[in-house]
Amino acid sequence: MANTETDILCAPGLEDLPPLPMDAKSLVNDFTHHYFHHLGRDRNCRNIRYNYQALAFTVRERLIERWNNTRYAYIDADTKTGYYLSLEFLMGRALGNAMLNLGLDDAAHRAMEQLGIRLEQVAEEEIDAGLGNGGLGRLAACFLDSCATLQLPVMGYGIRYEYGMFRQRIENGRQVEEPDHWLRDGNPWEMERPEYTQRIRFGGRTECSRNDDGSLTHRWLDTHDILAVPYDLPIPGYKNGTVNTLRLWKSAATDAFDLQEFNAGSYTESVAMKNEAENITMVLYPNDASENGKELRLRQQYFLASASLQDVLARWKQRQGEVFGHFAERNVFQLNDTHPSCAVPELMRLLMDEKGMGWDEAWSVTTRTMAYTNHTLLPEALEKWPVPLFRQLLPRLLEIILEINARFLAEVSSRWPGDNERLRNMSIIEEGPVPQVRMAYLAIVGSFSVNGVAALHSQLLVQGLFRDFYELWPEKFNNKTNGVTPRRWLVKCNPGLASLIAGRIGEGFIADLGRISQVAPLADDPEFRSKWHAVKKANKERLAAVVLDQCGVPFNPESLFDVQVKRIHEYKRQLLNVLHVIHLYDRIKRGDTGEWTNRCVLIGGKAAPGYHMAKLIIKLIGNVAKVVNEDPLVGDRLKVAFFPNYRVTAMEVICPGTDLSEQISTAGKEASGTGNMKFMMNGAITIGTLDGANIEIREEVGDENFFVFGLTAEEVEHQRRSYNPAGIIAADPDLNRVLQLLTSGHFNMFEAGLFDPIIQAIVNPGDPWMVAADFRSYVQAQKRAAAAYLDREAWTRMSIVNSARSGKFSTDRTIAEYNEEIWRLRPVRPLPLVPSEPNGKL
Numbered sequence: 001m002a003n004t005e006t007d008i009l010c011a012p013g014l015e016d017l018p019p020l021p022m023d024a025k026s027l028v029n030d031f032t033h034h035y036f037h038h039l040g041r042d043r044n045c046r047n048i049r050y051n052y053q054a055l056a057f058t059v060r061e062r063l064i065e066r067w068n069n070t071r072y073a074y075i076d077a078d079t080k081t082g083y084y085l086s087l088e089f090l091m092g093r094a095l096g097n098a099m100l101n102l103g104l105d106d107a108a109h110r111a112m113e114q115l116g117i118r119l120e121q122v123a124e125e126e127i128d129a130g131l132g133n134g135g136l137g138r139l140a141a142c143f144l145d146s147c148a149t150l151q152l153p154v155m156g157y158g159i160r161y162e163y164g165m166f167r168q169r170i171e172n173g174r175q176v177e178e179p180d181h182w183l184r185d186g187n188p189w190e191m192e193r194p195e196y197t198q199r200i201r202f203g204g205r206t207e208c209s210r211n212d213d214g215s216l217t218h219r220w221l222d223t224h225d226i227l228a229v230p231y232d233l234p235i236p237g238y239k240n241g242t243v244n245t246l247r248l249w250k251s252a253a254t255d256a257f258d259l260q261e262f263n264a265g266s267y268t269e270s271v272a273m274k275n276e277a278e279n280i281t282m283v284l285y286p287n288d289a290s291e292n293g294k295e296l297r298l299r300q301q302y303f304l305a306s307a308s309l310q311d312v313l314a315r316w317k318q319r320q321g322e323v324f325g326h327f328a329e330r331n332v333f334q335l336n337d338t339h340p341s342c343a344v345p346e347l348m349r350l351l352m353d354e355k356g357m358g359w360d361e362a363w364s365v366t367t368r369t370m371a372y373t374n375h376t377l378l379p380e381a382l383e384k385w386p387v388p389l390f391r392q393l394l395p396r397l398l399e400i401i402l403e404i405n406a407r408f409l410a411e412v413s414s415r416w417p418g419d420n421e422r423l424r425n426m427s428i429i430e431e432g433p434v435p436q437v438r439m440a441y442l443a444i445v446g447s448f449s450v451n452g453v454a455a456l457h458s459q460l461l462v463q464g465l466f467r468d469f470y471e472l473w474p475e476k477f478n479n480k481t482n483g484v485t486p487r488r489w490l491v492k493c494n495p496g497l498a499s500l501i502a503g504r505i506g507e508g509f510i511a512d513l514g515r516i517s518q519v520a521p522l523a524d525d526p527e528f529r530s531k532w533h534a535v536k537k538a539n540k541e542r543l544a545a546v547v548l549d550q551c552g553v554p555f556n557p558e559s560l561f562d563v564q565v566k567r568i569h570e571y572k573r574q575l576l577n578v579l580h581v582i583h584l585y586d587r588i589k590r591g592d593t594g595e596w597t598n599r600c601v602l603i604g605g606k607a608a609p610g611y612h613m614a615k616l617i618i619k620l621i622g623n624v625a626k627v628v629n630e631d632p633l634v635g636d637r638l639k640v641a642f643f644p645n646y647r648v649t650a651m652e653v654i655c656p657g658t659d660l661s662e663q664i665s666t667a668g669k670e671a672s673g674t675g676n677m678k679f680m681m682n683g684a685i686t687i688g689t690l691d692g693a694n695i696e697i698r699e700e701v702g703d704e705n706f707f708v709f710g711l712t713a714e715e716v717e718h719q720r721r722s723y724n725p726a727g728i729i730a731a732d733p734d735l736n737r738v739l740q741l742l743t744s745g746h747f748n749m750f751e752a753g754l755f756d757p758i759i760q761a762i763v764n765p766g767d768p769w770m771v772a773a774d775f776r777s778y779v780q781a782q783k784r785a786a787a788a789y790l791d792r793e794a795w796t797r798m799s800i801v802n803s804a805r806s807g808k809f810s811t812d813r814t815i816a817e818y819n820e821e822i823w824r825l826r827p828v829r830p831l832p833l834v835p836s837e838p839n840g841k842l
């Protein structure tokens, strides 16, 4: 049913229209057109939402021209294409980003000024596209920005969740989840493309028959089919005329499915079935770094993989015909973690069952097109699906997986004859009372590239989790250290700093962040330092205003702003942060306040709704904050706030206003981190463990511009065997008093026993996160940071050096490496739009 309309030339000659002008006057004209004629509002309308919508449509038109132009350029170039498959895209707001990347910022400001509208206020109307949990989803968003900026033909594929990441409210210190109905007022950035709808099969049974020539034909019968309808979002590159595509799939009921039931006389049941189909893309699973195991989640994963692959194959067929021999030379799929790894057996199925290819050729094509990125070493995050569930939901896929496994194990046993333990360990099917499909192993076996996301993480992968696979295929394994896009995470979120930098070294750093190193020598220039400090101060004032509004806690911008924002997880050790806060409080109460640095501690992040310990840690932060903030003896020396509903838009205010960036995970547990990079780019100094990309950040800035502490990953594993937290607590009077305060109920006066699970976790010799082990060295690093902050000039110098050394952490660098070492795509420059006369349209 797909692609039938594309054979007819529906819009002859439209390309010959002159492009829309980009000046303020034209923006005013188009804005008013949309406001009055398109949205149907009038001068009595007082709802600013329509101002946002009118401006969004005005910007969107200018995106669409470049979008079409880019598509034509890709078709003409007829070049290899990359596909980024991800269950999550944490995009945040689109308007400001689109204006920045189109170079419309100044004109839009002037246009809104002429209309008496404040652009900043209009932009606040946009709801974040929160289609992700945290780092993994935000990485996907930054990658798309960099692919477009590097003019690489890469398309993102994801799911259009009706409800994204939940909204977090804090009630009496506890997290309350509210549904995020982000599409309620429509989404001006998306374009429905029903003409590219795909059909996805579930359930049913398989049948195998032998053909006359002896070959086998597999059929997947009696399936319950669901439609996948694509919605496209434009992804503009930075001032380069390229606009790439993020295609998000929404599930819908098939008419035929309904009709069957309808004919059987059960009209209402058949209409009700619509719900089941629409459920697939209803909601994002809010678990970060932990598998879920729910059937609906597997449905989502297969739905994304199948819809995206069918879409790519349909486009291939349209342009290349029914020959797939050179498919692998022209297409590459990057799997963002194992979530979309059904793509491996699904591509096999499509090539064999639908395109008539034999196993060997299909396997050769598949294993030359798939590349897999691992995002975590945490065992609880490794996806496994019960074989019976797979058989019931995706019977044909299970057959293919079992065949992949049988052939793979034959390869292993010919390499290591008789090594049955190795066979058991490497099998894609984990034996047990209920056998399980190990999705990571499926992804490794089916891919030509497997990468980790920071140097340490990639090294730990091949030494530990994937050791056997590394021994078999060392050439598959590689590292791609994560990054963040400097467009959103420096220029857009910190215009003051960006223009200070641009004033000295020009704007070249925006699309080539390595050049930001040119500001390093300016750290010695007192005048530059004073301007840098003034920008930081203004950003702290902006953050303080938001904290006062959101948390009701006054932050004094003269104080050290000490910030930890990220998902709440035990391995990220927000608990260690709280123990330090309690220690500072204890010092104040004991009068130990010589050489004191006033400090404002901000902690924010969402806990997975079923993660009780994480939710209890939020409650502890709230209770400690209440005691500290209400104690008149404490005053300005210490303030503590929990930032509710942490999300992309919040981070855009938080990272520019931060002095000290908390990156304090147990070494070996944080694969990379990307929050650490946003803070660094905006001139915060990191206090951190030797974990993930912290190691590479410290390498770039030097030990003297980084507050390092704690056990190394190796020491963590070594000390685990003899870990004795009770002994550590007994030997450390400060930690002892902190635990005394906790056990005495000082922070839960009217909630007896509330924090017992937390206390037990700290004193447990089996504590996987070894909180007590790093307490002393953390407190010492905090002392160094506090002392350093008292010397404003030295601190500002460190701040400048951190920004200046952040060049490596642009996703432009990351994506260039993916492209050079994995994808091998050729950049394609669209033809320039022919400029019209000034105001030609009018």
Ligand SMILES: *Cc1c(COP(=O)(O)O)cnc(C)c1O
Pocket (backbone or CB within 6 Å): 133, 134, 135, 136, 138, 565, 566, 567, 646, 647, 648, 651, 672, 673, 674, 675, 676, 678
């Ligand atoms: C960058 C970012 C993250 C990732 O933060 P980490 O500190 O690397 O865990 C999570 N959520 C949001 C909203 C982000 O912007």
